[in-house]
Amino acid sequence: MSRTTTAETTDVFGADSILRRLVGEARWGLAVTRATLLEAAHPQIGAALMENSTFLTHPWRRLRNTATSSRRILSPDPRVRDREVARLNRLHARMSGTDAQGRPYDATDPEARAWVAATLFESTVAMCRLSGETLDAGEMRRLYDEYRIFLTLIDGDNEHLPATLQEFWPYYDHVVENRLENNDAVGVILYRLLANVPAPPALRGHPLVWTVGRAVAGPLATAVIIASLPEPFCRRVALPDLPGARTLMQGAYLTAGLATRYLPESWTRVDSVMGLLDPSSATPWDTVRRKAGQAAALLRLITPAPAADDQQVVLSADRFFSEVLDQTGDGYLRWPDLAAMAREVATRLDLGEQDEERLFQAYAAWWRELQAALDGDDDGRVTRQEYAAAAASLPGAGLIKIADVLFDVTDVDDDQKIDAQEYRDLFRTAFGRDLAGDGSYSRGAFVRQFVSFMSGQEHSEAYSTLLTQA
């Protein structure tokens, strides 16, 4: 499939795209989770995930960004699609290096990218099969072709993914049996991510409910994922085969399939479910969420307030470090942490190449400044202790630069003010009460607030949500 002039102006996936339909359904999350595990077992992808990704500390944000990104790439509008592809490529171009064993990895590696498309295709097929919906030969071929188009859009070509479905299955089996490995990323996803997944934004208010629910659902989810993986992979990676796990897995997929078929469509759309998890967006779940919000408010009001709570306006340097700065959750502040912040802002604001580059440059300058000031032992990372010891005397020039760029890219109409809409685009919430009286933000106030938040001097609900939302 080549990108011709016609392809530029028309919907390359076709109006009746199977992929577009499936990606819009919440159950596609099952396929994505399964595919992520198979991707992680690929040495290149596993290394890139471990070194750069924030999926462990911010899984919900990652899931939402993946859903948004897929939807944009599958958009019938070529401008939306091309913009997202370019953004994704810039994002991946920044992810390369060597893993813990000294092997080089590169997120733009064509073979690894073909494997991503392959796992997504195979997991989508598995999802349909297990949820009782059979794709006939024609549909499966069409779905495969759509994935090849997907890969072509991102990679420029699709040489590394076999041309036909017949050739695909031997290729897939070969990679599973010979190329995949039991690496850190697989272990982290199966045993750490699911056991420690932080509460989605909507449930932040009730840590107890979340912890108890997770203690039950975490191991079940692990069992469901393992039971759905290809047998040769389980053998190779020595995954446990628990009694009853297959039945549980089939039950889970079948339930998802039946729900998609029989519940109102608006309930099972991926955006509805994501909306339920993230209270800052509007969906058909509004009533349910409002009731849940009221229950949560009542619970908070009747729970005795800790006496110290009265004074807790400023985050301690230590908490600020783990909640805001350490985006990858490895206990250190490194460049990937700062890059993750820049990436989140760039994704939210859907920045163009130039603005994105400016933002990354600003973050890079701050990183150099932090390293010079805080990295006492010169090992390329700042430890919690190094940060806590010097937090109060942090240099400010780099931060001011970031705030300046952030202001410029948020202020899309260049009127030197952040108005209500621009504020909402950045923080996904309406104006807070920390705003100037005339309903807009001046550059000075914006820079001041950003710098005092980022240096841990002043708490801000808006920035907390932007940078800590899991």
Added chain:
Amino acid sequence: MLLPRHVACVMDGNGRWAAQRSLPRTAGHEAAEAAVMDVIEAARSAGVTWLSLYAFSTENWRRPAAEVDILMRLVRRAIRKHAPALHARGVRCRFLGMADPRIPQPLVRDITDLMTLTGDNRRMTLTVAFDHGGRRDIVAAARSLIRSATPADQVTEDSFAQHLPYSDTPDVDLVIRTSGEQRISNFMLWQVAYAEWVFPQVLWPDFRATHFWECLDTYRRRQRRFGDVRQSTTLTGEGHR
């Protein structure tokens, strides 16, 4: 039938109440809580559908920091203590003002929680003017109006009122200011335009349901004219501006 739809209270006299008993001013604020709860219940059972209480003005920030601090704690404690009861009685709680960053974060969170919790209630709407200034509300409405780019000749009293905070709030019919003081003190300036005022001598911490009923009675006996000399009416202010 001759009941005011919207009653507002300027809760004055806490300091004097405490001084008369040689207690610190804050003891007066503490004692005010019982009066507040009594009045809410009295208003609700009498069938008043809108009640507004002037709790803290933008000018009150000038008071000594320690007093402000204790006042904030008292408000927080009262909210946490009475939230379930207010909700159970179908009272929708709103806070008017609330713009100052000096309001402690935990209090802001509790106030937000209280508003979320009671947001669907309709039996009575309780508006607590907290960090409130009537002029500031009018300025805010003017700003909002200018931002909406409404042509000058299309600005009417009604369209202007739409830009006030909580624009669904009806005009105040009766204002009760305790302790005998007779001032407006920058309270809901737009909404009190046609209000009847009563000034009972009792200090706010001593104000109880019976005083409230007396005030309603006084209101019933007043003749409301709304500027007209030919006819007088004792009906509520509904439909008038």
